[in-house]
Amino acid sequence: MAQTSIIIRLELDHAQATFADVASAISTAGGDITSIDVIRPGQDTSVRDITVDVAESAETEVVEALRRQEGIKLINVSDRTFLVHLGGKIAVQPNMPIRNRDDLSRVYTPGVAKVCTAIHDNPNKVYSLTIKRNTVAVISDGTAVLGLGDIGPHAAAPVMEGKAMLFKQLAGVDAFPICLDTKDTEEIIRTIKAISPVFGGINLEDISSPRCFEIETRLADELDIPVFHDDQHGTAVVLLAGLLNALKVVGKRIDEVRVVVNGIGAAGVSVCKMLLAAGVRRLVPVDKDGAIVRGGTYGLPMWSWLAEQPQVEATAGGLKDVLRGADVFIGVSRGGLLGAEDLQTMAPERIVFAMANPRPEVDPEEALPFVRVLGTGRSDYPNQINNVLAFPGIFRGALDCRATRINEPMKLAAARAIASVVSESELSEQYIIPSIFNEQVVTKVRHAIIEAAILTGTARRTPPDFR
Numbered sequence: 001m002a003q004t005s006i007i008i009r010l011e012l013d014h015a016q017a018t019f020a021d022v023a024s025a026i027s028t029a030g031g032d033i034t035s036i037d038v039i040r041p042g043q044d045t046s047v048r049d050i051t052v053d054v055a056e057s058a059e060t061e062v063v064e065a066l067r068r069q070e071g072i073k074l075i076n077v078s079d080r081t082f083l084v085h086l087g088g089k090i091a092v093q094p095n096m097p098i099r100n101r102d103d104l105s106r107v108y109t110p111g112v113a114k115v116c117t118a119i120h121d122n123p124n125k126v127y128s129l130t131i132k133r134n135t136v137a138v139i140s141d142g143t144a145v146l147g148l149g150d151i152g153p154h155a156a157a158p159v160m161e162g163k164a165m166l167f168k169q170l171a172g173v174d175a176f177p178i179c180l181d182t183k184d185t186e187e188i189i190r191t192i193k194a195i196s197p198v199f200g201g202i203n204l205e206d207i208s209s210p211r212c213f214e215i216e217t218r219l220a221d222e223l224d225i226p227v228f229h230d231d232q233h234g235t236a237v238v239l240l241a242g243l244l245n246a247l248k249v250v251g252k253r254i255d256e257v258r259v260v261v262n263g264i265g266a267a268g269v270s271v272c273k274m275l276l277a278a279g280v281r282r283l284v285p286v287d288k289d290g291a292i293v294r295g296g297t298y299g300l301p302m303w304s305w306l307a308e309q310p311q312v313e314a315t316a317g318g319l320k321d322v323l324r325g326a327d328v329f330i331g332v333s334r335g336g337l338l339g340a341e342d343l344q345t346m347a348p349e350r351i352v353f354a355m356a357n358p359r360p361e362v363d364p365e366e367a368l369p370f371v372r373v374l375g376t377g378r379s380d381y382p383n384q385i386n387n388v389l390a391f392p393g394i395f396r397g398a399l400d401c402r403a404t405r406i407n408e409p410m411k412l413a414a415a416r417a418i419a420s421v422v423s424e425s426e427l428s429e430q431y432i433i434p435s436i437f438n439e440q441v442v443t444k445v446r447h448a449i450i451e452a453a454i455l456t457g458t459a460r461r462t463p464p465d466f467r
């Protein structure tokens with residue numbers, strides 16, 4: 001159940017109510033008091049901030065229970081999630097103070113002109129003399145934000161700011177949130193190309209399919225900096241990391257298992273490609289109208305591509321039909337599609353990654369007794385498959401070696417690096433994927449990305465620790 005934390009500022013009239021009344025009202029309504037701050041003490045009345053943890057569904061009940069109490073006046077109720085967003089979550093900071101005219105004339109005009117000329121004479125110097133070497137643009141058009149859908153560019157901004165925070169905290173990358181007020185593929189491509197000179201990489205985020213495929217492919221081909229659609233490839237990289245470890249837990253090989261992927265959109269297409277690159281030989285992609293089969297004809301180019309792959313099965317059927325006998329189920333579609341009875345038709349020692357957010361394809365509580373390994377996109381169950389494990393280290397590595405693109409071998413290397421953070425002795429059904437706070441994740445992913453970039457010829461620079 002999703003929890004939230006609220007801060008309630010209230011005034012207590014001591015003649016009519018005690019703090020025990022407050023505590024009892026909150027706890028009866030389902031809230032847990034986690035802290036109390038006295039804002040204004042007093043003989044007759046006092047003002048306090050009460051922080052309460054509560055299930056999202058019971059938030060109104062807690063507030064209403066207090067409102068009903070004699071002697072308690074509610075002054076304000078603030079949600080802590082909203083509080084951390086006040087004024088935005090990131091800022092730009094100068095690397096040095098401008099203390100006097102001398103400093104000013106160096107960081108700005110006239111001194112800066114010399115630097116501009118040097119870059120004009122040798123464009124490569126943009127990497128050493130500007131922020132380009134450490135910057136990533138996190139760009140969305142707001143059309144597929146988390147599981148919320150097309151909520152527009154303004155509403156997408158908090159997610160992009162959040163990604164920028166994660167880039168900085170986890171990998172030291174300076175990322176800028178950019179939300180575009182257009183859904184037009186050509187205009188998005190043109191705009192991103194036009195703003196690209198100052199960036200070392202482009203992280204596309206929450207752009208709906210199938211437009212996301214063309215936008216990414218065109219930009220990757222037309223720009224000389226890496227372009228990465230996080231929802232496609234970040235998800236696929238982390239999923240593969242989880243699958244590699246889950247297969248060790250159940251003692252099966254990747255080239256033997258039969259894998260059903262449900263939802264062949266942005267995430268699903270990339271997941272299928274990664275699975276094929278990693279050696280899966282029996283793949284069943286499924287979308288709303290059933291399995292995408294070998295030899296079939298489809299309107300979407302990515303589906304047609306899948307239908308040409310020899311590893312894709314030729315047998316048609318709905319999800320429940322093709323799930324029979326599968327070793328692995330991967331859901332990147334929508335919530336509530338399967339029940340325990342469906343999972344029981346799978347092969348023994350089954351692996352289920354139900355990743356639709358916020359509601360997985362199968363209720364985790366219902367699934368747990370019937371699967372050997374369960375993964376979801378959520379943080380309230382073990383084995384959270386989330387792209388935040390991938391993008392910080394991937395871009396850290398790509399920026400450090402000035403990679404021109406992020407290719408399949410680099411993504412595969414990143415997946416193996418994430419998987420390797422969980423040692424053989426730590427590996428279990430409950431622990432197939434490391435935590436995002438595990439510092440080894442970014443270090444190992446960065447290393448793997450640079451190594452693969454050098455090997456595949458996309459690196460334009462060898463970082464000092466690789467010489």
Ligand SMILES: NC(=O)C1=CN([C@@H]2O[C@H](COP(=O)(O)OP(=O)(O)OC[C@H]3O[C@@H](n4cnc5c(N)ncnc54)[C@H](O)[C@@H]3O)[C@@H](O)[C@H]2O)C=CC1
Nearest residue numbers: 147209263264265266267287288332333356357377386387
């Ligand atoms: N855990 C994670 O890190 C991530 C999870 N996701 C989740 O995966 C889901 C899909 O995300 P995207 O690929 O970005 O969306 P998308 O809209 O590009 O693709 C969804 C696909 O699922 C298909 N679909 C819908 N209902 C279906 C059904 N009943 N059976 C089979 N297919 C069905 C759609 O036709 C579409 O092709 C969302 O719930 C999203 O929250 C996405 C990215 C990362």
Ligand SMILES: CC(=O)C(=O)O
Nearest residue numbers: 145146147231357387
């Ligand atoms: C995790 C993420 O990027 C998404 O759900 O869109």
Ligand SMILES: [Mg+2]
Nearest residue numbers: 146205206231
């Ligand atoms: Mg996303």
